[in-house]
Amino acid sequence: AQLVRELGAAVEAGQFTLVYQPIVRLDDQRMTGVEALIRWNHPTRGVVSPVDFIPLAERSGHIVAIGGWALREACRQAAHWRSAFPAAEDLTVNVNVAGPQLRTAGFVDEVAAALRDSGLPASCLSIEVTETAVLDDEESAEAMLRLRGLGIRLALDDFGTAASSLGLLLTVPVTTLKLDRSFVESITTVGRQAAVATAVSQMATALDFSSVAEGIETDEQRVLIQSLGYQYGQGYLFGRPLPPDEVGDRWAEMN
Numbered sequence: 420a421q422l423v424r425e426l427g428a429a430v431e432a433g434q435f436t437l438v439y440q441p442i443v444r445l446d447d448q449r450m451t452g453v454e455a456l457i458r459w460n461h462p463t464r465g466v467v468s469p470v471d472f473i474p475l476a477e478r479s480g481h482i483v484a485i486g487g488w489a490l491r492e493a494c495r496q497a498a499h500w501r502s503a504f505p506a507a508e509d510l511t512v513n514v515n516v517a518g519p520q521l522r523t524a525g526f527v528d529e530v531a532a533a534l535r536d537s538g539l540p541a542s543c544l545s546i547e548v549t550e551t552a553v554l555d556d557e558e559s560a561e562a563m564l565r566l567r568g569l570g571i572r573l574a575l576d577d578f579g580t581a582a583s584s585l586g587l588l589l590t591v592p593v594t595t596l597k598l599d600r601s602f603v604e605s606i607t608t609v610g611r612q613a614a615v616a617t618a619v620s621q622m623a624t625a626l627d628f629s630s631v632a633e634g635i636e637t638d639e640q641r642v643l644i645q646s647l648g649y650q651y652g653q654g655y656l657f658g659r660p661l662p663p664d665e666v667g668d669r670w671a672e673m674n
């Protein structure tokens with residue numbers, strides 16, 4: 420309860436920061452973009468993980484202010500990187516959006532304003548939503564269609580972990596599937612994770628979605644995931660989430 424009250428003031432107090440994890444194209448291992456991940460620098464508790472405060476923020480409604488800040492900040496950073504790094508015109512930034520935030524009236528306008536104010540092209544922004552966030556829901560379907568109308572990419576995050584139906588893929592206008600890292604964790608050529616990972620990548624290809632595998636930590640996983648048809652990868656093998664001032668050096672190293 421204390422934490423919930425503090426959440427309310429934390430945006431104004433400047434206690435949130437974003438770190439950025441590289442996303443790479445598997446065929447040449449070039450960095451194509453980043454996923455923005457929020458951190459709360461709490462004055463007494465130290466760094467609080469989003470796993471511990473995003474659910475509280477969703478229930479208390481603070482997610483609208485927090486998520487709005489993250490969106491504007493990520494767009495601002497990405498617009499700067501596009502012009503500051505060599506050959507970064509197509510750099511993309513992925514921003515996680517919670518269900519209640521997506522369903523808030525005015526969310527799409529907020530996204531449009533973040534793009535306009537930052538100068539970031541819509542094609543450089545990808546919004547990540549989870550299957551549970553968008554399940555059977557008129558408001559989110561409507562918001563997603565309007566986001567696509569702006570030219571923003573839409574990724575289904577943690578794909579494969581929610582108790583959702585595959586029919587969702589036919590009704591939500593996503594552009595990208597992000598295979599949850601639980602399938603990558605103990606993947607082997609003969610194992611059951613590889614069977615599921617293969618099915619997801621084939622579905623993505625057939626439906627004309629991009630595919631990203633999360634949680635790649637070893638070279639063996641990278642090689643296997645690529646052989647299964649994944650286009651993009653993310654994980655500690657390519658890089659941990661970085662503070663913004665380290666993204667440029669990483670970009671230069673990987674491109």
Ligand code: G
Pocket residue numbers: 455456457468469470473486489515516517660
């Ligand atoms: O690095 P990691 O511990 O950051 O992230 C943990 C979880 O928090 C992930 O599921 C991620 O999607 C979520 N998360 C990270 N940043 C944000 C954010 O800005 N908004 C929302 N809604 N979720 C986030």
Ligand code: G
Pocket residue numbers: 440456515576577600633634635636653654655656660
């Ligand atoms: O749920 P979402 O995919 O948005 O969040 C990504 C989460 O996965 C973050 O907590 C991030 O720090 C974490 N993560 C990213 N790469 C790896 C990895 O290679 N291994 C593990 N264990 N976690 C990872």
Ligand code: MN
Pocket residue numbers: 454515547576577
């Ligand atoms: Mn994500």
Ligand code: NA
Pocket residue numbers: 576577578597599600633
């Ligand atoms: Na994920």
